[in-house]
Structure formats: structure tokens, C-alpha cells
Amino acid sequence: MPVILAAFSCGLIFGWGLQLSGMTDPSKIFGFLDLFGAWDPSLAVVMAAALVVASLGYLLAKRQEKPILAAKCLWPTRTQIDRSLVAGALLFGIGWGLVGLCPGPSVVNLASLSPRVGGFVVAMALGMIACDLWHSRSPRTA
Numbered sequence: 001m002p003v004i005l006a007a008f009s010c011g012l013i014f015g016w017g018l019q020l021s022g023m024t025d026p027s028k029i030f031g032f033l034d035l036f037g038a039w040d041p042s043l044a045v046v047m048a049a050a051l052v053v054a055s056l057g058y059l060l061a062k063r064q065e066k067p068i069l070a071a072k073c074l075w076p077t078r079t080q081i082d083r084s085l086v087a088g089a090l091l092f093g094i095g096w097g098l099v100g101l102c103p104g105p106s107v108v109n110l111a112s113l114s115p116r117v118g119g120f121v122v123a124m125a126l127g128m129i130a131c132d133l134w135h136s137r138s139p140r141t142a
Contacts, residue, residue, distance in 0.1 A: 026100025
């Protein structure tokens with residue numbers, strides 16, 4: 001139960017931060033991507049602030065012998081840039097640029113009951129399912 005409460009609390013804080021910073025508004029994303037028009041640097045400020053907070057969190061977590069709510073730390077071990085990573089990053093960037101939403105803000109925006117957002121979330125979920133099916137049927141290289 002404590003793990004569920006911790007995850008729920010983190011999700012609430014993340015969603016509240018997205019809403020407070022305006023990052024749930026696709027026009028903010030389009031404004032950031034409009035380099036030669038009415039460029040809006042607010043996304044860069046939010047990302048820089050998130051990087052500072054995350055870096056401090058990682059520094060604190062690395063100093064701990066074990067996590068508070070788990071038996072051991074599960075730090076990532078893969079560091080290579082492979083075709084799958086590049087393809088995923090390209091698809092993510094294309095979707096983000098076309099719609100102005102990424103997974104976090106799109107889930108927060110579900111509360112708006114917008115058909116456009118709902119369609120995006122359904123398409124995103126189908127893409128995740130298709131990716132899982134693809135990886136489960138093909139041998140993993142790397």
C-alpha cells in the first residue's frame with residue numbers, strides 16, 4: 001500500500017506541475033517549436049527546472065544504500081544508442097510536434113474530455129501495444 005500511495009502522490013505532483021507550468025496546453029509546445037515566429041521559451045525553462053530537480057533527486061538516491069520502498073535499487077544498465085532508441089525518439093518527436101502533447105500532458109488533458117486528446121491517447125496506447133507485440137515476436141538485438 002505505501003508504494004501505491006507514493007506512486008499516486010508522485011503522479012499528482014507531476015500532473016499539478018504540468019498544469020501549473022502550462023505544459024498541458026499544446027499551444028505552449030507549438031510556441032516553443034516555432035523558432036522563426038512567436039517563439040515561446042517557457043518550455044525550455046520548465047525543462048531546465050525539471051533537470052535541476054531530477055539531478056538533485058538522483059544525487060540523493062545514489063547516496064542511499066537501498067530505496068525506502070523497495071528491496072534494492074534498479075538502476076539502468078544499458079547505455080548504447082541503438083536503432084530502436086533512435087526510431088522511438090523520432091516517433092515520439094514527430095507525434096509531439098504534430099499534436100503538441102506527450103504522454104504525461106495527454107493523460108492530464110483527458111480530464112478535459114476533448115475528443116482530440118482522447119483520440120491521441122488511444123493512438124498512443126495502440127502504439128505502445130503494437131511496440132510490445134513487435135518486441136515479443138522478434139529476437140532482441142543488443
